[in-house]
Amino acid sequence: MDPILSEAISAEIEQAQRVLLVTHVGPDGDAIGSLLGLGALLEAQGKEVTLACEDPVPESYRFLPGSDAVVQATGGRYDLLVSLDCSDQRRMGDVVPENLAGLPLINIDHHLTNSRFGTINWVDASAVATTQMVLALAEALGWRVTRQVAICLLNGLVTDTRSFRTSNVDLAAMRAVLRLMEAGASLPEIARQALEQRPLASVRLWADAVEDLRLEDGILWTSVTLDMRQRHGMSENDFSGLANSLSGIREASAVVVFTEREDGLVDVGMRASPGLNVAGAALRLGGGGHPQAAGCTLEGDLRQVQDRVLAEVRRSLSERVANAQ
Numbered sequence: 001m002d003p004i005l006s007e008a009i010s011a012e013i014e015q016a017q018r019v020l021l022v023t024h025v026g027p028d029g030d031a032i033g034s035l036l037g038l039g040a041l042l043e044a045q046g047k048e049v050t051l052a053c054e055d056p057v058p059e060s061y062r063f064l065p066g067s068d069a070v071v072q073a074t075g076g077r078y079d080l081l082v083s084l085d086c087s088d089q090r091r092m093g094d095v096v097p098e099n100l101a102g103l104p105l106i107n108i109d110h111h112l113t114n115s116r117f118g119t120i121n122w123v124d125a126s127a128v129a130t131t132q133m134v135l136a137l138a139e140a141l142g143w144r145v146t147r148q149v150a151i152c153l154l155n156g157l158v159t160d161t162r163s164f165r166t167s168n169v170d171l172a173a174m175r176a177v178l179r180l181m182e183a184g185a186s187l188p189e190i191a192r193q194a195l196e197q198r199p200l201a202s203v204r205l206w207a208d209a210v211e212d213l214r215l216e217d218g219i220l221w222t223s224v225t226l227d228m229r230q231r232h233g234m235s236e237n238d239f240s241g242l243a244n245s246l247s248g249i250r251e252a253s254a255v256v257v258f259t260e261r262e263d264g265l266v267d268v269g270m271r272a273s274p275g276l277n278v279a280g281a282a283l284r285l286g287g288g289g290h291p292q293a294a295g296c297t298l299e300g301d302l303r304q305v306q307d308r309v310l311a312e313v314r315r316s317l318s319e320r321v322a323n324a325q
């Protein structure tokens with residue numbers, strides 16, 4: 001980690017007593033892992049921390065130590081705001097009160113598309129997870145990584161790489177895993193809890209969505225409608241597991257899963273084969289992400305959203321073909 005950056009972050013933290021940590025709406029394993037991990041590290045430094053996320057901790061990550069402490073609303077006085085795994089300010093949702101506008105904001109993220117909205121921006125797209133960056137910060141500042149912290153941080157690495165199978169996995173990521181295992185985190189246990197375990201209803205729901213799969217111009221896509229979710233009693237809005245499972249289909253260059261939400265918006269999850277890039281399409285649609293895994297949330301009815309998104313993904317894939325020629 002760049003010593004100028006770690007010094008700057010350290011100085012902000014030293015001056016603060018009450019720290020508000022926020023991660024993104026629709027949290028994934030890296031969001032919750034980095035929130036809980038950095039929260040516990042700051043608490044050990046004597047800080048009063050508030051851990052916030054607009055949405056509740058998904059069932060898959062409730063085994064993480066400290067997950068009960070995450071709140072959906074904030075209030076009161078804070079000295080410092082830290083955003084984790086948020087590629088832009090809107091990803092923090094409505095959990096950040098407006099009167100915090102003048103507060104120092106440390107933006108810690110590994111998304112290539114990060115809009116650098118903080119007063120200190122630490123964006124490292126070479127990190128496979130935001131938790132890998134939190135570990136680097138702890139090591140740079142000489143903070144002790146307890147077993148509890150190691151479990152939370154390893155959870156981010158395991159989930160964002162789908163158990164170390166994404167194309168960005170490198171030696172630095174594996175060295176981080178080694179250090180976290182040395183600190184007491186169990187890789188097989190985290191992989192089982194965070195990636196393998198799921199309710200039967202989710203598989204039944206996937207079956208419905210798989211039934212509707214379509215393959216057009218190398219794009220494999222389907223939708224999880226509100227109707228399907230009601231039928232199977234699935235209220236949780238994390239269907240990244242479905243997009244991930246489909247991303248291995250040989251015939252597909254890209255995968256898109258549309259999920260209808262209760263509030264009328266549509267969540268769009270995109271995946272691309274190695275060498276292709278869906279982050280640009282997501283960014284043009286107001287979202288963001290990584291080259292191989294990105295997403296956005298759009299207004300409009302499902303049919304309109306599908307047309308808009310598929311056109312952008314098609315454009316991304318054709319740009320790639322044009323560049324290759």
Ligand SMILES: [Mn+2]
Binds near residue numbers: 030110129130
């Ligand atoms: Mn992440």
